Amino acid sequence: MALGTATRATAASLPNSLWAATAAPGPETPPLTAEVAADLCIVGGGFTGLSAALHAAQAGARAVVLEAAEPGWGASGRNGGQVIPGLKLEPDEIEARFGPELGGRMIAAAGAAPDLVFELIERHGIDCAARRTGWIQAAHAASGLRLVEDRVAQWSRRGAAVEPLDRAAVAELTGAAGYVGGLLDRRGGNIQPLSYARGLARAALDAGAAVHGGSPAIAVVKSTKGWRVVTPEGAVESEQLLLCTNGYSDRLWPGLARSVLPLQSYQAATRPLSDNLRRSILPGGQACSDTRRLLAYFRLDAEGRLVVGGRGRAEESDDPADYRHVTESLARLFPQVAAPEWQYFWGGRVALTADHLPHLHEPAPGVLAGLGYNGRGVAMATLMGKLLAERAAGAPVGDLPFPVTGIRPLPLHGLRRPMIAFTVAWKRMLDGWETWQR
Ligand SMILES: Cc1cc2nc3c(=O)[nH]c(=O)nc-3n(C[C@H](O)[C@H](O)[C@H](O)COP(=O)(O)OP(=O)(O)OC[C@H]3O[C@@H](n4cnc5c(N)ncnc54)[C@H](O)[C@@H]3O)c2cc1C
Numbered sequence: 001m002a003l004g005t006a007t008r009a010t011a012a013s014l015p016n017s018l019w020a021a022t023a024a025p026g027p028e029t030p031p032l033t034a035e036v037a038a039d040l041c042i043v044g045g046g047f048t049g050l051s052a053a054l055h056a057a058q059a060g061a062r063a064v065v066l067e068a069a070e071p072g073w074g075a076s077g078r079n080g081g082q083v084i085p086g087l088k089l090e091p092d093e094i095e096a097r098f099g100p101e102l103g104g105r106m107i108a109a110a111g112a113a114p115d116l117v118f119e120l121i122e123r124h125g126i127d128c129a130a131r132r133t134g135w136i137q138a139a140h141a142a143s144g145l146r147l148v149e150d151r152v153a154q155w156s157r158r159g160a161a162v163e164p165l166d167r168a169a170v171a172e173l174t175g176a177a178g179y180v181g182g183l184l185d186r187r188g189g190n191i192q193p194l195s196y197a198r199g200l201a202r203a204a205l206d207a208g209a210a211v212h213g214g215s216p217a218i219a220v221v222k223s224t225k226g227w228r229v230v231t232p233e234g235a236v237e238s239e240q241l242l243l244c245t246n247g248y249s250d251r252l253w254p255g256l257a258r259s260v261l262p263l264q265s266y267q268a269a270t271r272p273l274s275d276n277l278r279r280s281i282l283p284g285g286q287a288c289s290d291t292r293r294l295l296a297y298f299r300l301d302a303e304g305r306l307v308v309g310g311r312g313r314a315e316e317s318d319d320p321a322d323y324r325h326v327t328e329s330l331a332r333l334f335p336q337v338a339a340p341e342w343q344y345f346w347g348g349r350v351a352l353t354a355d356h357l358p359h360l361h362e363p364a365p366g367v368l369a370g371l372g373y374n375g376r377g378v379a380m381a382t383l384m385g386k387l388l389a390e391r392a393a394g395a396p397v398g399d400l401p402f403p404v405t406g407i408r409p410l411p412l413h414g415l416r417r418p419m420i421a422f423t424v425a426w427k428r429m430l431d432g433w434e435t436w437q438r
Helices: 018-022 047-058 091-123 142-157 167-174 193-206 275-280 320-333 377-392 413-437
Strands: 002-005 035-043 063-066 135-139 162-166 181-185 210-212 219-222 227-230 235-243 261-270 287-290 297-300 306-311 342-352 359-364 367-371
Touching: 018 193, 018 342, 035 047, 035 227, 035 377, 047 063, 047 193, 047 367, 047 377, 063 193, 063 235, 091 142, 091 193, 091 377, 135 142, 135 167, 142 162, 142 181, 142 413, 162 167, 167 181, 193 210, 193 377, 235 377, 261 320, 297 320, 306 320, 320 342, 359 377, 367 377
Parallel strands: 035 063, 035 235, 063 210, 135 287, 235 367
Antiparallel strands: 002 219, 135 181, 162 181, 219 227, 227 235, 261 306, 261 342, 287 297, 297 306, 359 367
């Protein structure tokens, strides 16, 4: 009997995003059309699944990736490409919650996650406009300033290259108006995310993994060898099953989709800015996110387009009218871009967790899931994929830098739409109030 079933449409096309228009071509990843045996069947071809496939194949395992659309189709090919070190929670809070040993390992692993991204890019020659120029967190008001000051102090105590920025330094580094201070974390940077996902897929294939696009996993059945995962035209029989579907999780595995809150984040990109504007806007090429509850984030792409992101509607949309909050952010932050010429509008699903931490689940023997990066998955999902591969190869739970837990569906998940709408309105009001007071 099938444990879970899903009804994903096959081969949905990429959104009309900046990244889809400018990405390096991906490798051939034809649909699965046979019954195959493997050590690991990996469902989901984003950073998590592709990094898991690469690391498992490098360690000699037979890994098969099943991706409903194409590698990088989900959040991995749509995000801001900001390589952000650390977790949402402050290091001291993580240590208080998990103790010095596990907490210390979590902090060290999350802080070093950008190293893994940039090392993989270099080792596998991934052509993705990678720049390790640092990540700026800009404070929108006094509350944000306290947050970044705490963060600088806590990371500095742990030897990380994180430095405080005063109001003038943020203005000089970003060219943005209105920030009252911030931090520069030199461990971070930015990439072209779809090119990175495609590069990981190519590296996984080169290491011996199989990667199948257009291959939604539509049923999982317990079998004598382990697990049998069924697609429309084939099946994978494997000892281990890795669920790497994050904000796009469906009903394939019971409760997984309900363990995260999927929110839409929207982005818009201008046409390349003039040389004059580029002299003042992010001249050092950093990526920047701010401390608002509904954060604004921005960066330049390789051709000098200004890419701005923020919270979107509940549904996906490519109607420019739905991107008002994003275009208003640009007008507020960069009044010097007097009449921006918008070129692309797109969005994707961010997966939030109740404790603001990524989750590594082991819901049944031989089954692992990694998800819930809370908008910080470029580095964290890459790391999680590696950890899933290590756990699947037998790494003891006690050696991992994250707790291994069962899946816990969020209460009232069915009411998420009205609850999200209320929370967004409330946060927007608080952000507006604090910004007005500064
Ligand atoms: C607009 C936006 C901006 C963001 N900006 C940043 C940022 O700047 N920095 C940062 O660190 N993080 C950012 N994030 C978060 C980051 O993109 C994600 O955390 C990360 O990409 C998650 O990777 P993943 O592989 O786990 O999931 P995904 O990339 O979402 O991949 C999941 C895949 O699973 C597939 N799938 C689902 N069900 C099935 C099935 N049954 N069978 C087969 N395949 C299936 C989907 O098709 C999808 O391709 C952003 C996210 C969004 C949406």
